[in-house]
Amino acid sequence: MAEAAPENEGDEVVRAWRTLAPLMDLVTPMALRAAATLRLADLIADGSGRIDDLARQSAADQDALGRMLRHLVCHGVFTEPEPGRFDVNAAAELLRSGHPAGLRLGLDLDGFGGTMDLAFTGLLHTVRTGEPAWETVFGKPFWPYLAAHPEMAASFDAVMSSADAFVTDAAGGYDGSTARQVADVGGGTGAFLVELLEAHPDLRATLIDLAGGRERGLDDYTDLASAAGPHIAGVHTTPLGHVVLDCVPR
Secondary structure, three states: OOOOOOOOHHHHHHHHHHHHHHHHOOHHHHHHHHHHHOOHHHHHHHOOOEHHHHHHHHOOOHHHHHHHHHHHHHOOOOEEEEOOEEEOOHHHHOOOOOOOOOHHHHHOOOOHHHHHHHHHHHHHHHHHHOOOOHHHHHOOOHHHHHHHOHHHHHHHHHHHOOOHHHHHHHHHOOOOOOOOEEEEEOOOOOHHHHHHHHHOOOOEEEEEEEOOOOOOOHHHHHHHHHHHHHHEEEEEEOOOOEEEEEEOOO
16 A cells, blocks of 8 residues: 655645644634624614724724624624625624623623633733733732722623523522522622522522622612512621622512
8 A cells, every 4th residue: 555645845834724723813803802892793783784884883994894894704704795795694693782692791892801801811921820810911900900990890790690591590500499598709790699589589698799999789789689679688888898788588
C-alpha cells in the first residue's frame, strides 16, 4: 500500500488555520455583542433594515456598521436580501429584547452582561496570580465597582434575574416542603425567592445582599413584594451595608 504524500507547507498552514481559527476568533463574538448593544435586531424588525436608517437610529457610523453586519451575515446571523438592506433571521431573532432567553441583556456591552465578558481580557493575570481579573481590567474590586456605578449595579440585578425559565428551573430543584425558613444570601432583587414563595407560600424567607451604597426599600423588590404581598416584615440596611428583607409565611 502506497504511503500518503507528506503535506506541503501550504497545506499545513491551511490546516492549522482551519483548526484554530474558530477558537481564536474575537471579531465575531465582539460583533455579536456590538449588535446586541445597538439593538440591531429590534431596529431591523421594527423598521426598514436599510443601512442608512440603522446607522441613524443606532448613532453608528454607516460604513463601519455595514461591514460589521456583513461579517455577521457570513456567520449566519442576519441576512442581506439586497445590498444595503438587512433582515432578521432565526439566529438574529435570539437577539431581540423581548426574547425569553434574555440573550440581548447578557451581551449588552453598555450593561453588566457584556462588561462581565470584558473581564476575561484579564484572564492571563488570573492564571498567573490566582487573583480576580476584574480589578486589573476595571480598576476596582468587583463589589466596590458596582457600589461606585449604580447603573451597572442595576444592570447586574437585571441580568441575575433575567431568563425566567432558568430561575424557575433553579428554584424547582429545591424541596421546600420540609423547610420552615430559607435565606438567600446574595439574592439580588429576590427573583429566586419569588419562585420559592410561589411554590411554598408557608416558607419564611430572608433575602440578604449588599445595599450598593444606598438605602433600599420595597421599590427595589417589586416582584418579591408582589409574591409575598403584605407578608413582608420589612426592609432594613445593616451598619455593615447589607440589606435584609424578611418575608413571613402567609
